[in-house]
Amino acid sequence: MPVQKPPTRAQINTWRRYLANERAEAAVYRELARKREGAEREILLELAEAESRHEQYWRDKLGDYVGMPRQPDLNTRVMGFMAKHFGSVFTLALMQTAESRSPYIDDKDASPQIAADERMHAEVVRALAARGRERISGGFRAAIFGANDGLVSNVALVLGVLGSGLGSTAILLTGISGLLAGALSMAAGEYVSVKSQSELLEASTPDAAAHTLPGQVDVNANELALVYRARGMSAEDAADKAADTFARISTAPRHDARDAHAPAPAPAAPDEQSHGGAWVAALSSFVCFSLGAFIPLIPFLFGAPAAVGAIIALVLVSVALLITGGITGLLSGKPPAARALRQLLIGLGAAGVTYVLGLLFGALLG
Incomplete structure (x- = not known):
């Protein structure tokens, strides 16, 4: 019987990392299960049990090389933190991304069964995350997109006015007008959209x-x-x-x-509350658009000169765009960093275009 070669130092480090991650992921699923009930709780506990089996697989592979327990990867630690302190929707969205990018698929040291398990886990988590997204899809969706629209539209408006050569007072007044007009428009649009959706579903019931x-x-x-x-x-x-x-x-x-066997009714139309409600969506959109649109006005409220205020506004808006983009990425089950960067580039691109247009109009009217 051939003597099995001892693992290399690289293999030992990789397997120890896998072991730590599997242990941490099992803990994340158990923490999420603690906050759920019924079928979702049972599913999460089953996933935790599967991760524990994977942990044992790497423990057996390491044998005498198992060593002292080590910290899991940073993203796994982040998921553990979110599972304890935030809602399950965000954590499951991160878990969906992590399970979809499992390193086992390309690692010859991982058994085909473990690799298949991870891909199946991604689908299970995707379904659980979809349930959570549906529960918050109304008011929360309106809040996130309202804030993002407020940020982009008002910073673009501020820079456009700046490019035309007007001073801080004119920029501030224009920005406040843009805030109010945009917030009311967004609220009205959300109300009509959600109300129309509810009426269409009702008509099909x-x-x-x-x-x-x-x-x-x-x-x-x-x-x-x-x-x-x-x-x-x-x-x-x-x-x-x-x-x-x-x-x-x-x-x-x-x-x-x-x-006796009357026609089975079609699925009942979800009530308006399940979609966040037309009024909830409208209010969320109004408030969050206003908050987003307020951010680029902050330096001008404190009397900053036009150029300095524009720079400060761009910095504040950039940070806010990264945050809203990251949250949007989480909710969509995509890598949050990439979505945050995309949101930033789109927002700054819109601001840059309006600034150039403002320069052109200023030159034409001057």
Whole structure:
């Protein structure tokens, strides 16, 4: 029997890192499970158990080289911190990204089963994160995008006015006008958008009284089959389903006939509260747009000269754009750093364009 070669120093370091990360990820899932109930709790605990099995795999691979416990990677420690102090939506979004980028896929020392497990975990976490995103999709979405729009639009407006050659007072007044106009416009747009979505869903919801009709319609005309066809069944399947329904009605007791296999209602339209509500979305958008649009005005409120105030405003807005971009990336399950940088570049690009346009208009009007 051939003697197994001892692992190299590089392998030992890598396996120890894997071991620490698996232990930490199991702890993250257990912490998230502690804050959930029902099926979600059970799923998270199953994921934690799977990570513990992976931990044991690397412990067995290391054998006598297991060494002292070491710290996991920085991103894994961040996920642990977020699991303890923040909502599960953000943590699950990070976990989704981490599971999707598992190093086991390209590591020959990882068994195919572990690599497959990690890819499956990514799909499980994706589904759990999607549930959380749906729960906060209304007001929170309006808040994040309202703040981002306020930042970009008002810093662009401020720099455009600056480029035209106007002073600090004119910039401040223009910025306040832009804040109010933009916040009201965003709030109205969010209200109309969410309200319209709710009304469209309501229009697609079956009539609650429809279950009383099958026992009264003309069996020969068989209009019940039309209901099933309208809901997506083929003509043959709809006819068979309708015939089955009428057969059950004819043999059911009189007081139960109207309920015997009545047309199954389509999924009920989510109530308005599940979408955050039109008023909640409008208020969130108004407040957060105002906060975002207020940031580039801060230096001018303290009397900063036009040029100095513009530089300070750009710095403040850049930091805020990085934060909102990172949060957007987290919620979308994408790497937050890349989304933060993209948000920054878009915002600064819009500001740069309006500044150049302001210079041109200033030159034309001057």
